[in-house]
Every structure is written in structure tokens, then in C-alpha cells.
Amino acid sequence: MSTPRSRARAADSVVLDDDATLHAMGYPRKLTRRFQAFDNFAISFTIINILSGIFSSFGFGMNAGGPRILVFGWIGVSLMVLLIGAAMAEVASAFPTSGALYFSAGKLAKRHKGAWSWFTGWLNFVGQIGGTAATGYAAATFIQVFAQLQWPSYQPTAHQTVLITAVVIVLQGVANTYTVQLVALLNRISVWWLLIGLVVIVGALIVMPDHHRSASFVTHFENNTGFTSGLYGGxxxxxxxxWTFTGFDGSFHMSEETVRATVSAPKGITRAIGYSAVAGLVLMLALVYSIGDYAAVAGAPAPPVRILVDGLGLRTAKVMLLIVIGAMLFCGLANLTSNTRQIFAFSRDGAMPGSRWWHSVSARTRTPVKAVWLAVVCSLALVVPGWWSHTAFTAIVSVNVVGLFLAYAVPIFLRLRLGDAFQPGPWHLGRWGRPIGWLAVVWILLSSVLFMLPQASPITVDSFNYAPIALAVVLLVATVWWFATARRRFQGPVSYGRPDEVAAMDLV
Structure with missing residues (x-):
């Protein structure tokens, strides 16, 4: 029978094991290790955020394949993303650091470690900054949809959307400035907000509408993309x-603040994807079977909101919309948290201009406060073009998803190329590691091509997919920078000394 004293000794040994792992990788402990396993899961679950993702993109899916692709595509792609998450989780167990993707890329590369680490880090950085900006913009858009329902005379403008987005991101920055305990608490709340909100919305869509679609409606196909090929549209x-399943590297980035990180971080990644897949399918089915006039819903400014209004009535729909807006705000908050830890770690290894600023930690809160506000400023910089043109804003943040997934692919590919020389952590896939890893890499490459293809016809300045241009600009800048100066000063993840030496540098 365990006593409080024995449990305390066990907890101490866990912390020491975590610290020993960090010291073995060459880093002193500077962040507070207050995230439990549930907190680590919560950050990825919140960033994936099925309510935010599905409500933001459902209308696109209604016109690009319809219910057949929305439902069966969700099942198929979710399984592929779970493979990506499992392959990433195996790497996370071996290298539980805030640097996450770029750190593991540098450690797993056989040659040119600095280059692999450099490009992975910048893809991850730009993808996360774009994600914070895009999530804030989506929240601002739905806040104004609510305002229109509440006050019919209200007419949103581009300027108002940008201002609301700025307020949202700044407030999320303020929340991230305080202790990691506050961030953990907010992420715990967000999990229950998402799950209870899901039950409320799905329950209302099952009970309240007068009519539902027949069971066979799930096979209905629509192609309103403007392209004649139904296969392409689907x-x-x-x-x-x-689009929904991004940001699950958040659990990896929070490793240095998680207890039993070598196990908790990989479990956080895989559980966040698995639970989101199941819960998202339930929400997707509820929305699909509640569609009334298909053409009217598909052509509405916010199709899921139109489904809620038609099926539940205006008053109830507004309550449901508040749940969705709350989920979007939690999503942006968690995304910013993950973003700041990547900046903190990337700067710790000297990869960013002004690195000595961005990897400093507040003595009072034990959080990388300066990195938080760098992430806020960079996200706001991406939002500013929306003041003049929504197309310009879309063009700039379009690198978000493709940048993140390419950053996911690099350490997984390098782990595969390393073969039997890869030393797994406590959480690993065993003999399934290689086939799962190769499937993950192939799917990332195929989906990245889809992200960069035209998504509407006719192709105009407004409908053009700017993701390839945005990605090319990021890679061009990173490449020029690398060959001009970075390759001489950045050799990949650095070591601050032997384990005993870095242990003496611990600040927590």
C-alpha cells in the first residue's frame, strides 16, 4: 500500500528521469515541468479542434465531393493522419525536447545535420505562425457571423475582421505570458468545452430538426468546384x-514541460488524433444528415451556421455558434503555446536573429515570455494584409498546412533512412515502425500536392491557390539565408556540455 511519502519519492524519480533525459541531449532545464499526461494530450486535441476545423471547412467539402467525401474521406484521411502521428510519436519518445521536429531532424540526419535541421525548423515556424493567424481570423469571422445573427443590421468589413483578429491574438498572447499552470488549466477546460460542446451540438441536431436526410444520403456526391472531373473535385x-488535423506536434513541443515526457508526449499525439477522428466523424454525420436545401446551404457564407439556423431555430443556433467560437479561441491559444516553445528551442540553438532574446525565460513565470510576443507580432504581421485584401491574407497564410506537414515528414523520413541505427525511446512501434513510417511519408507527399493544386475554376486572382508560391518564397528565403550566412554559424542542435555540466545550469 503506497503512502504519500512513497508516492512523493516516485514522483521525484520521474522528474529526475525526465531531467536526465534532457541533460543527456545537452540541455539544462529552464522550463517548469508541470504538464501531466492529460495536459499534454489536451494541447494537441485543442489545436486539432474538430469544432473549429469542421465548421471552418465544411462548406468547401459540400462543393468538393459532398457527403460522400465529407464522411468517407474523413474516415480514410483520419487513418492516414493517425499513421503520421504514430510515426512522429516514436520520434518524440526518442527526443522529448521543445525543439521537436527540427531537433530530431538534426539528430537523425546522417550528413548535413545543420541543413536538415534548418529547413525543418523554418517550415515548422512559418507553418505555426500561419496557423495562429488563420485560427484567429477564423474566430473573428465567426464572431461577426454571430453579430449578424444577433443584430441583422451589422455588416462586417475587412477592417473589422482584422481588428477583431488582432484583439484575439493579443489576448491569447497575454494568457500565454503567465505560468504554464494557467496554460495547462485552460487546455484542460478546452478539452471538456470541446467534448461537451460536441454532445450538445450533435444532440440538438439529432432531436430538434423536423426532417433528416435518408441513410443513403451519405453516398451523395457533389462537384461544384468548377472542374469537370468528379475525381479531381472529390x-x-x-x-x-x-486542414482539420494539423498542429498535433504541440504535444512534442511541450515535452520539456511534461512529466514522463518519453511516454506522455507520444501518447498525447496519438490519443489526440484518435479521439478527434472518432468525435469528428460523429459531428460530420450529424451535420450531413441535417442538411436541408443543399444548394442554399452550400451557397451560404457559413454553411454549418445555415444548417444550425434551419434545423434548430435562430435562438438555439446562436447558442451553438458561441460554443464553436469558444472552441476556436481555445484552438488559437494552444497553437500559440506550441508556437512559442518552437521559437524558444530554435533560438536556444542560435537559429533565429536575436536568439539570445527569444530563448530567455521569465524568472517569475518560468515561461519564454519574449518568444510569446515574437509569435504574436509575427502572426499579426501575417494578418495585416487582410486590411486591404482577403485574397492577400489567404495567399500569405496558405503555407500553414503544407509547411507543417512537410516539417512532419522530414524527421520521419530521416528516422527511416537511419534504419536499425535508430535508437527508439520507451514508446515505439517495434517492427511496425518502418511500414507505418513509409506510409506516413508517402501520404504527406501526396496530400501536399493536393494542397498546392488549384481548388476552384475558373482560376482568377481571387480563386488562385497561392500555397505553392508561399511555400516557394519560404524555401527560397531559407535557402538564400542558409548559403549566405547560416551554414557557417548553425550546425544543428547544440549541446551545452556533458550531462553533469548542464545539470549544474538548471534554472528550475
Whole structure:
């Protein structure tokens, strides 16, 4: 029978094991290790955020494949993303650091470690900054949809959307400035907000509408993309699920603040994806079977909101919309948290201009406060073009998803190339590691092509997919920078000394 004293000794040994792992990788402990396993899961679950993802992209899916792709595409793509998450989780167990993707890329590469680490880090950084900006913009958009329902005379403008987005991101920055305990608490709340909100919305859509679609409606196909090929239109519809399942590297980035990180972080990644897949399918089915006039819903400014209004009535729909807006705000908050830990770690290894600023930690809160506000400023910089043009804003943040997934692919590929020389952590896939890893890499490459293809016809300045251009600009800048100066000063993840030496540098 365990006593409080024995449990305390066990907890101490866990912390020491975590610290020993960090010291073995060459880093002193500077962050507070207050995230439990549930907190680590919560951050990825919140960033994936099925309410935010599905409500933001459902309308696109209605026109690119319809119910058949929305439902069966969700099932298929979710399984592929789970493979990506499992392959990433195996790497996370071996290298539980805030640097996550770029750190593991540098450690797993046989040659050119600095280059692999450099490009992975910048893809991850740009993808996360774009994600914070895009999530804030989506929240601002739905806040104004609510305002229109509440006050019919209200007419949203581009300027108002940008201002609301800025307020949202700044407030999320303020929340991230305080202790990691507050961030953990907010992420715990967000999990229950999402799950209870899901039950409320799905329950209302089952009970309240006068009519539901027949069971066979799930096979209905629509192609309103403007392209004549139904196959192409349906393939574009797969992006609905891919857009939703991003940011699960958040659990990896929080490793240095998680207890038993070598196990908790990989479990956080895989559980967040698995639970989101199941819960998202339930929400997707509820929305699909509640569609009334298909053409009217598909052509509405916010199709899921139109489904809620038609099926539940205006008053109830507004309550449901508040649940969705709350989920979007939690999503942005968690995304910013993950973003700041990547900046903190990337700067710790000297990869960013002004690195000595961005990897400093507040003595009072034990959080990387300066990294928080760098992430806020960079996200706001991406939002500013929306003041003049929504197309310009979309063009800039379009690198979000493709940048993140390419950053996911690099350490997984390098782990596969390393073969039997890879030393797994306590959480590993065993003999399934290689086949799962190869399937993950192949799917990332295929889905990345989809992300960069035209998504509407006719192709105009407003409908053009700017993701390839945005990605090319990021890679061009990173490449020029690398060959001009970075390759001489950045050799990949650094070590601050032997384990005993870095242990003496611990600040917590």
C-alpha cells in the first residue's frame, strides 16, 4: 500500500528521469515541468479542434465531393493522419525536447545535420505562425457571423475582421505570458468545452430538426468546384480532413514541460488524433444528415451556421455558434503555446536573429515570455494584409498546412533512412515502425500536392491557390539565408556540455 511519502519519492524519480533525459541531449532545464499526461494530450486535441476545423471547412467539402467525401474521406484521411502521428510519436519518445521536429531532424540526419535541421525548423515556424493567424481570423469571422445573427443590421468589413483578429491574438498572447499552470488549466477546460460542446451540438441536431436526410444520403456526391472531373473535385474534398488535423506536434513541443515526457508526449499525439477522428466523424454525420436545401446551404457564407439556423431555430443556433467560437479561441491559444516553445528551442540553438532574446525565460513565470510576443507580432504581421485584401491574407497564410506537414515528414523520413541505427525511446512501434513510417511519408507527399493544386475554376486572382508560391518564397528565403550566412554559424542542435555540466545550469 503506497503512502504519500512513497508516492512523493516516485514522483521525484520521474522528474529526475525526465531531467536526465534532457541533460543527456545537452540541455539544462529552464522550463517548469508541470504538464501531466492529460495536459499534454489536451494541447494537441485543442489545436486539432474538430469544432473549429469542421465548421471552418465544411462548406468547401459540400462543393468538393459532398457527403460522400465529407464522411468517407474523413474516415480514410483520419487513418492516414493517425499513421503520421504514430510515426512522429516514436520520434518524440526518442527526443522529448521543445525543439521537436527540427531537433530530431538534426539528430537523425546522417550528413548535413545543420541543413536538415534548418529547413525543418523554418517550415515548422512559418507553418505555426500561419496557423495562429488563420485560427484567429477564423474566430473573428465567426464572431461577426454571430453579430449578424444577433443584430441583422451589422455588416462586417475587412477592417473589422482584422481588428477583431488582432484583439484575439493579443489576448491569447497575454494568457500565454503567465505560468504554464494557467496554460495547462485552460487546455484542460478546452478539452471538456470541446467534448461537451460536441454532445450538445450533435444532440440538438439529432432531436430538434423536423426532417433528416435518408441513410443513403451519405453516398451523395457533389462537384461544384468548377472542374469537370468528379475525381479531381472529390480529391480536393479530402483537404477538409487534412486542414482539420494539423498542429498535433504541440504535444512534442511541450515535452520539456511534461512529466514522463518519453511516454506522455507520444501518447498525447496519438490519443489526440484518435479521439478527434472518432468525435469528428460523429459531428460530420450529424451535420450531413441535417442538411436541408443543399444548394442554399452550400451557397451560404457559413454553411454549418445555415444548417444550425434551419434545423434548430435562430435562438438555439446562436447558442451553438458561441460554443464553436469558444472552441476556436481555445484552438488559437494552444497553437500559440506550441508556437512559442518552437521559437524558444530554435533560438536556444542560435537559429533565429536575436536568439539570445527569444530563448530567455521569465524568472517569475518560468515561461519564454519574449518568444510569446515574437509569435504574436509575427502572426499579426501575417494578418495585416487582410486590411486591404482577403485574397492577400489567404495567399500569405496558405503555407500553414503544407509547411507543417512537410516539417512532419522530414524527421520521419530521416528516422527511416537511419534504419536499425535508430535508437527508439520507451514508446515505439517495434517492427511496425518502418511500414507505418513509409506510409506516413508517402501520404504527406501526396496530400501536399493536393494542397498546392488549384481548388476552384475558373482560376482568377481571387480563386488562385497561392500555397505553392508561399511555400516557394519560404524555401527560397531559407535557402538564400542558409548559403549566405547560416551554414557557417548553425550546425544543428547544440549541446551545452556533458550531462553533469548542464545539470549544474538548471534554472528550475
Amino acid at each position: 480529391m480536393l474534398g479530402l483537404l477538409v480532413t487534412s
